[in-house]
Amino acid sequence: MSKAAKIERRWRQGASKDVSEADMLLVLEANGFRMRRDRGNHWLAEHRLLAEHPQFGLSGPVGRVKINCHYRGQAGKVHPAAVKDVLRALDWIRSVEGETE
Numbered sequence: 001m002s003k004a005a006k007i008e009r010r011w012r013q014g015a016s017k018d019v020s021e022a023d024m025l026l027v028l029e030a031n032g033f034r035m036r037r038d039r040g041n042h043w044l045a046e047h048r049l050l051a052e053h054p055q056f057g058l059s060g061p062v063g064r065v066k067i068n069c070h071y072r073g074q075a076g077k078v079h080p081a082a083v084k085d086v087l088r089a090l091d092w093i094r095s096v097e098g099e100t101e
Contacts, residue, residue, distance in 0.1 A: 004030035008090070016083040021069045021076045024086070031090060033065075041070035045086070049093045056089055065089050
């Protein structure tokens with residue numbers, strides 16, 4: 001099991017507080033997201049299979065999850081709501097991948 005898979009498993013077991021920015025980026029990269037920073041302490045993670053998602057879909061060929069990395073005044077700590085959003089996005093991506101196989 002890869003390090004990213006172990007981190008994701010911990011999140012699914014409820015460890016969504018005190019998530020580091022580095023762990024979040026590792027999981028996103030391992031799952032095929034393209035990331036870029038906005039002007040603040042947020043990452044914008046885009047994936048083509050999120051295009052049709054009701055919450056994360058955009059009017060283009062990709063969908064996007066916004067990740068706040070400044071939780072409770074600590075730079076580099078991911079907001080627990082962002083962890084839940086990423087898990088929701090990963091579930092959607094995996095369900096869409098399952099439909100296309």
